[in-house]
Structures are given as structure tokens and as C-alpha cells.
Amino acid sequence: MKKDIFEIAEHDSRDPNPWLALYLDNSIPINDTTKRALMSDNDSRSARYLRPLLVFWSKITMFFIHVLKFFFPKLFNSSRFLHIILAWGLKRFVSPNANLLIFRHFHVGSEILEFIAGNIEGVEVKTSPLKPKDFNDVKDDLFLNHDLNLFNFVINLNSELKDKNVTIGFVEKLNTSMISEDQFDHIKFPNKWTNILDLRSAIELFTPFYQLFLTANDFVRASNSLQLDETIAVYVSQILGTPGHLGLVNNKHPMVPRSTYSAAYNLVLHGLAAETLHEILVNIKKENVSDGIMMPKKK
Template sequence: MNLETTKATSSPIAPYTPQLRDRRNPNAWDALYLDQAIPVDPTAKAYMIRDLQNWTRNYLLIPIKLVANIFLAAILILKRLLPWQFHNYRLMHRMAVWFLNHFVTPEACYLIVRHINLGSNIINFLIDNGPNPTIEKSSLYPRTVNDLAENVFLEHDLILYNFVLDYNQAQQEHPTWLELVKAQGLNYNSIQPITIDIDPSCRRWSQVLDLESAIELFKVIYSFWLTCEEFERAVLSLEFDENFGCYVSAITGDYDWNHVITNRHPLAPESPFAAARNLLLHGIITEYLHRYLEIRK
């Protein structure tokens, strides 16, 4: 993105301190944090980099991925052979909250809770500047891990799909909507500051798992407690990043930043075994898009 960086309005000073620079041995993580080619909220970026340096990512991610995919294959085969489908959203979310509170680092938990908020802001921005501003908006704004217990992951997916269906129906009903939106100017009121009540300095001794390792394990829980159709729908939702990028670009008239979107081509769905990696990328792309809208605001 060729965007001038601005001071963050949605977060305090980032909890990341670069090392003293050695020109003969530059620190890769410092370079990644300080580089502003693609602007990201500084606090979120600091937590991302701390997460990438986690020892569990270096030593446990590959075996965790192997074990998780074996369990995922067994679950998907079993559920396709059964003559009926079962689900339990409440238990799934409570297991997820317990897992996050006990085994996943606060930095990763922060990024997960923050992601739900960012998704709501982006959808509400598209509604405010879309073909029908009366489409139902998202009110999903959790502040803690415990807030996720209220079926938040499921609701996050349902909001996305219902928005896509409502938005495209409204486009057909109002074919000249884009010209009207551009004539009246864009409304950025929905790009609001994010408040997360998670303190990374407070953690249990067992909270060691990095974000991607945690997602690999959680996809097993997710696949078990959802029907096959619901799990496939959740996996496919990750490839709607390209669609949302196009929605925003159509409104702003700026397509120059779309190259940062890597989750693409929903008409050629990815394997569910790649879901954890794609979910990690989905989170990063959402951060890019939200920061882009913050800067434009």
C-alpha cells in the first residue's frame, strides 16, 4: 500500500521494543515491526510478532499440524458415513473458551477477540456505504475471551454470509447505488476504535500455545461439533477475503492495495486441511483492510 502512515487512534503504544541495532547482525523481527510498507495497527502488529517468536511455533507447530490433520480426516470420514448429522454450538464454544483461557497465550487471545470486532466494523462500513443502509448490521463486539462463549464464532460466520446475500440482493434492487454513494461521500463512522479487555502481562503458566498451533487444534473441535455442511461453510468463508476487498475497492475507487489479499478464488475452494493456515492469513488480511480504512478515515 502506498499510504502515508498515521498515528494509531485505536490502541496504546505498542508493547514492542526494538533491540539496539547491529548493522552486521540486523534483527529480522525489528525490521518486520518497523517496516511500514503495509500499515498495521501497531499494538496488533507487536502481538503478532511476539506470537511468531513463540517457542511452540518453532518446535510444536509441525507435529501439532500432523496430529490435528489425522484427527480431522477421521472426523470428516466418520461424519460423512453416519446417516445423520449432529452439532452442539454451545459445547463447542465453551470448549473453545476453556482452551483459550488455559493453553493459548494472551497475545493470541487478544488477536482472536480483536478479529471479531474488526469484522463487524468492516461489514458495518460496507452497509453504511452500500446499496441499502438498512441492511441488518453486526453487533458482535466481544471484549474478553469469555464473551466468545455466546456462540460468537458461529454468529461471525452467519453474519458474513447473510451480509453477502443481503448486499448482493440490494445491488440488484438499486443498480445506481454506487454513483449515489460516491456523490454523497463515504461514511467512516463504523470504523470505530476497538476495545479489548485482555492484559498480556496476566497469564497462566500453561498459556504457551501460539496462534497458529492453537487454530490447528481448534479446527478439530470445530469440525466435530458442527455438521459437515456447517464446517465446509466456515472453511469457504475464509476465501471471501477477495470478495470483501473488491467490495471496499468499488466504494473507494482504489484497487492498488488488493495485492495483499492472498485468500482468493472461492470458486476453487481450499482443502479443509489448510483451514488453520488460511484462517491465520484471514486474520492478517482483515488487519490490513481495517487499518487501510482507518487511514482513509
């Protein structure tokens, strides 16, 4: 039986486990269930042995798909079929920890956009929350809609700000009603002998399929959306009046897009940025509730 890396009794001072060290470290705010899942994911055999092979395979495959798409841009384009493959693959080959991180990301991201929309006076921006509860929800173009929602939110928000001559500013009494203190234990993920892929291995495996079955515009937009982490973090910092958490964002400078070949790694950083920002909002909600401050809901 594999040892529990989070048991301090298993600590060997001559061979310390780096993931135990990072799990115990509280310098970066992050949900405990998320942190445990991520550190276990990093310590998995899949991350050690399969990931290097899948990274190599993914880059080579993406190159040939890029060439194929250049000559036949409309060949294989089917978002519906892509998401059927993704749902099937997630259910049968991805580990419970990795699935938890993937599913939770949509919930966290939706709540962050709702927080921004709910804390800007004079602006009404509708959001389209994506909160999947099972693998069937993935089939409804979940990943594509996540990217579309992000860009549409930025476009609609800034259009409203410009038309109404409003700026995002510090909010004294925050509305945190949409932020949930969720440990995400309400979804049970498959844990069969085939469910072995860690998060980054799964992303490396699925990225070529994403490239193959989406249009070039959809795929490039999905890759570029990861750098909007900085944009969303700036919005939140303007509302909170505390820019310190911007230092936790690694996907920056959306006006200078990165290569799509680094999309898998950047996607993991994107997930981490969302988790840390969400946990900051959770802590603010806890502090305000403990201080007896009521959170006004916007109409």
C-alpha cells in the same frame, strides 16, 4: 528473562531477527498493537517447537474425523458444546498475544461490514456486529455466528442491490463513524504458565474440534468463508475508488474453494487481510478528520 525483540539495541547485524525487521517495516498498513502481538507470536517458543507437532496432529485427526462424519454425519453435532470448549481452551492455554489477535478480529471484521453497509446509497443492510469483551461471549456461538454473518451479509447486500438496481460505487464523503482507532488495551487476557500457545498452534489444535462438533455444512462453510476476503475487499475498493489494497488479499477466488485441511493457515491470512483493510480505513478516517471533512451518518 527473554529479550525484547523490538529493542533496536538488541539488533545483531550478523544474526538479524526477521520479526524485528517486519515490525519496523511500514510497507503494509496494520495496527501497531496487532503488529507487535503478531511478531511476538511468531517469535514464541510455541511457534518454533509446538506448532510443527500440532500441524501434523491436526491433519491426521481431521482425516479420521472426516471419515467418521461420512458414516455418522449427525454424531457429536453441538455448536454450544464446541464453543464451551473453545472458551475454556482460549482462557487456559492460549497466549495473551494470540488471544488479543483472535478477539480483535471480531471487532475489526464487524466494523468493516458496517463500513460497507454505511456507504452504499439507496441500500439498507442490517449488520450483526460481534464484539466480544470476555470469554463468556465466546460461548454464544461466536465463531459460528461470525461465519454466518459474513455469508448472510453478502446474500442480503447483493439481493438489495439487485432488487433496487443499485451498484456499489465511489463515495466522495465517506461515513467512517463506525471505524475505531482501537489499540485494544481494554481487555486483559490471562497470562499464566499454561497460556503458551501461539495463534497458529491454537488454531491447529482447535480446528479438529471445530470439525467434530459442527455439521459438515457448517464446517465447510466456515472454511470457504475465508476466501470471501477478496469479495469484501472488492466492495471496499469500489467505495473508495482505490483498488490498490486488493494486492494485500491472499484468500482469493471464493468460487474455487480450497481444501478444509488448509483452513488453519488460511484463517491466519484472513485475520491479516482484515487487519490491513481496517487500518486503511482508520488512516482514511484520520486524514478526513484532519482535513475538516465531516462524515455524514446514514439514517
